[in-house]
Amino acid sequence: MNSSGLTKDLRICDDYLQFQNHLKDLRKLDDLIINTLNTTVLTATFRSQGSDAAKQCQQLGDQIASRTNYRSELISSCLSHTNDLMAQNETNDNRRKALIFQRRQLQNERNVEEIVRTNTEKILRSIVTTSVHTRAHQSPYVGTKDVQRTAVPDSKVSWKVNWLDYKATEYTASKVLKNPSWADDPDAKKIKGFNEFDGKIDRRSFMGEYEVDDKTNRPRNPAGRTGLSGRGLLGHWGPNHAADPVVTRWAKDQPNSKGKVLEIVLINRKDNNHLALPGGMIDEGENAFVAAKREFLEEAMNSNDDAVVEQIDKLFENADSIYKDYVDDPRNTDNAWMESEAIDAHDETGELTKDLRLEAGDDAAKVKWVQLDRVHNLYASHESMVRIAVKKHGAYEYWHDNQHSSETTVDANNK
Template sequence: MARGFLARTVTVVSLTVTLTAVAAKSSSCTYFYPLFQAARNLAYSPSSESWFHSKAAKMSNCKDARENLHNKARTSPYPGSNIERSRVPNDKVDWSTEWEDYSPVEYTAQSVLAGPKWADPEIGVKNFSPKFNEKDGQVERRSQNGFYHVEDGRPRNPVGRTGVVGRGLLGRWGPNHAADPLVTKWKRDGSGNKVAHPASGKSILQFIAIKRKDCGEWAIPGGMVDPGEKLSAALKREFSEEALNSLQKTEAEKEEMEKQLNRLFSQDYFVVYKGYVDDPRNTDNAWMETEAVNYHDETGEVMENLHLEAGDDAGKVKWVDIGEKLKLYASHADFVKLVAEKRGAHWREDHNLVCHDGAEIKA
């Protein structure tokens, strides 16, 4: 598989995030998960003196935030199976809520139980003693959200109940770490001028999206961080494999591609999100975490020299206009929204929406 590293570490720009979001043409407010703890989860760059900042808007009298909390991690059937999760109502998600009758379904996919190199053995297997909440050899078992509990030898999902125990499709007990490179450029007309959205008047930002083969949903290119692999290398590798089909290129093509990628991945970037992801593969004992990083091609010149071609786990790849109507895999729409806000780009056609009690929410 293609491997590469970022040429340098650059200063991370500070980001102000408003955590309240509302669904378009809705009479009530919607909570944007997983950004409910962005102040704690967004990354700090060792090369920078700036922390990311978070400012949560109040949601007075709006719909209970728990209704959209941990939502995709409770959907049935479980991906790639006919397994129905035990139903977990909103008021029973939190582990602090007592629920003596909770009876989750046990499920780990055969593809995981077959023992591929990217998967852990079952708990209790001889010579398998995972060090949870620690760096376990080359395997990172620390959570980006902090300490998580372990009960009866199994780690417990830090966000709450999902209706399934075991690992499902996930290889690792506990956190499964991914990297999501979010590559953007401005939409331009035939004369090279930025295109503004007619409703908001803001310039339209585009990002590279792939259509996942496993579920058919559009998503940010990305994938799992290999044991011992640096995040910077994983971001670049996943982008080249899924959006540029690097695995099928000749050595000469790979060399030229690497030159262009080095230009892109050595520019200023910022960490959009770092932490738990509301993913349909999550279980009570295994869950997805990611670090989403935005690399922006301001002039568009770098990406002009890179031919998009779907590869690896991607069925299709294309540039997509960013806006609030985007429907993306897992929590990817949340990440894209933050990038649009950071770049001052178009996102929402209506800048002010109103809760059902008449309270105005600023976008």
Template sequence: MKEVDLEGKPEETQPPYHVLARSLLYPGSHTLRFPVPDEKVPWEVDFPLYDPPAYSADHKDMAVQDPFSPNPMGRTGLQGRGRLHCFGPNHALHPVVTRWRRNLDGSIIRKSLKKMLEVLVAQYPLSDVWSLPGGSLEPGETLPLKLKWILRREFWPQFQTLLKQGTEIHKGYLDDPRNTDNAWVETVAVSVHFDNQNNVEMKRLNSFLQGCDPELCIRWQVLDKRIPLHANHKDLLHKVSTLLGAYY
């Protein structure tokens, strides 16, 4: 897997501290976080009034780690495990699968002189938001359960090969609304780009997608800053656009 340094490019417009991890209402609950202003996020900054509530949703087969591991990016306004599976880092994998957006004659569509991309996105049952086809990694697993749900079993090995040939665009902490002071998401995001519309693996992928679970919505979506996706996933798309020199 190739690695590329994208630091200082998409992040230039991003705030210095996690934002989604301080969303006042914790997702999937009625729990409100203790408000944390930007300047009080770092643990090194004294915050004597800080008194966050604790919240941990029920999970079966919970892999408990040190419950006192501090979030490496600072305060979130909530203690406990939240909706995450374990204390400390919760590992994830997010493939960013792209192709060029093309006209009917096969020519690549451009906007502001830059080539336009399409990205593979999914909408899971009980969710009204589109997301990248990845997610949490169970211990010992190499592909997220959500990704396996999308791909037919016979295509799993080929997709793992595509990931190895892809370019790593992010590794580490991910600003996520489920993060707490004691549990957080760390992900590896990999760019898998099909440069040629006649690519055999892309045609095979498309054929498998047509036969995936009928409860699952999956599609190729035009990639730009207005894309209806989770905010932290849009940060990953910005990195891919920068990597490929594409419009965003």
């Protein structure tokens, strides 16, 4: 048995017809799971049963991921097995021809599996994102006292659901309408480059191609209706890209009863006091790695000193991108939404971060190292990003204990 719970018996590789039927049966199971997601998660069914919809959705997604990995491993194993048999039958022409044909068929199956994986990931991303599209339904709209979103039932979040009477509240903040350098023209019809690079502005979405309304030329939020049209506090029509640095090291004081615990640099946002990663918007022409370093220097170090910059450069030398997706952000609207790329910069030995002097920047009220030994109720989708880093480094998966922290701010005296 492998990690997916499925038996991988290489004898099946010797009978290609049986092997092909086995793959078809496994793919049919994936279709059934996706159908379950489509017909339950996008309605209020799970919630009415008192269940955690996002958790159940994730569990079903994990089942598909496990089966997808199993199929890929099985195809690769059968290819290796076939190559070994070819090496053993170099003088048997008939047997060798049959093996060459089998190898070609297996290579085709590998290509098919890659297409299936890509398509399934797109479908899952759409379903999961819609199921957790919650912060963009909150009223009043962030930064206002009286801008109320139109109420959107769970069953009508998706644009695929016909809702002829839908009329979202129109709102774009006055500072955005003044057309500052970081914002688009108030008239979406003047934007010509949706779903592509528009000069130095990347208008592509991590979620794939999004729809643009034929009449208004306004893009449609791929996660569905939010009850608010316009751009709210966001500068760009369509995706607004951010970079979030996930800077971690091993906690100095390790609890005896738990696995190895990470600690992470978090800030309190000035606008809402929520704990968050010290990230921010990607500037025009900038990539996520450069933006993540810049934001960390600005929000967690409040410094551009040459020595500090060199220190952070070393920390980010081996950084990895661990998340590129839609963000469940309270600023999102029907026509403008946040997406982020999270950059993981882990200090395995602690040497690169032992002398870091953290200081809150312009958009941060406080900053400190925080132990990831419990849930901290992070801003937007930052919790998802942090959990990916925790799994990547094999650290203690604190969320399984279901112990929520009472800490919503960091201690200003412990920077």
